[in-house]
Amino acid sequence: MAEFQDYLQQIMSETSLQTGNFIETGLIILILILIRIVIVRIVDRQIESTASRYRWRKNVTYTIVFLGLLLIGRTWIEALGSLATFLGLLSAGLAIALRDPVTDIAGWIFIVWRKPFQLGDRIEVSTHKGDVIDIRFFKFTILEIGNWVHADQSTGRVIHLPNHLVFSESIANYTSDFEFIWNEIEVVFTFESDWKKAKRILEEITDSHLMEYVSDAEQQIKHASKSYLIHYRNLTPIVYTDVVDDGIKLTIRHLSNPRRRRGINQMIWEDILDAVAAEDDIDFAYKTLRIYQNQIEGKPGTMPEKPA
DSSP, X not given: OHHHHHHHHHHHHHHHHHHHHHHHHHHHHHHHHHHHHHHHHHHHHHOOOHHHHHHHHHHHHXXXXXXXXXXXXXXXXXXXXXXXXXXXXXXXXXHHHTHHHHHHHHHHHHHHHHXXXXXXXXXXXXXXXXXXXXXXXXXEEEEEESTTSSTTOEEEEEEEEETTHHHHSOEEESSSSSOOEEEEEEEEEOTTSOHHHHHHHHHHHHHHHHTHHHHHHHHHHHHHTTTSOOOOSOOSOEEEEEEOSSSEXXXXXEEEOGGGXXXXXXXXXXXXXXXXXXXXXXXXXXXXXXXXXXXXXXXXXXXXXXXX
């Protein structure tokens, strides 16, 4: 019975001690909140600049939180009876509260070690595309391309992205190892055009501008195949033929430097426009309304027989 009474007294004393610690913790938090409110009001009255007031509020908040952690930690170290126990709880709390910054540092280590991209690479992460201009512990920075600007050219905006995105988002690299991308230009001609001649013209124009890339691309493919299973049978430009609602579609498929894609498209299109303008039997197709009279325009074998 005596042992049981001693056990009850021990529990009551520990409970009383913990209750006192909770009360002291609550008072510390309340006092620090009041101090912050007073300081912020003084700052708002004395400082006119909005930016300066914002910085003061942030610094005051950080200072109050730091003091709170010290005072509350001092209170609970005595209650827990062990600094190691307190530090363990504190580190667990910090791991939860600072999950994103810790993950950002892990992402930085991954970027430096595995090199999914490096400075100068053109990448796409989530909905953002751009050239990597900075890599730091917590974030990497890209100079944005695309968005409201067409053909992958710079918008001038600098976008800061947290490093932990490398673990949660797909990363497309335009320039790593193999510094070329495949580009396609679609040209649609009317059904009445001489599409075979048009195809020969497109092939000549494409070869004149793009054959210089083939040898360089072959060397880069050999280099990239050491790290990745990359294999292309044909790296030379090619023109594919297809039929669409509006006419005969000829698609130019070719290798292009990602940063020169718009300029190459412009040179090819200008030559195509000049070549088509010089040909009487080739014309572009576009959305039009026409009346087709089979008896006049159709082939002899498709015309309806005249009534006897």
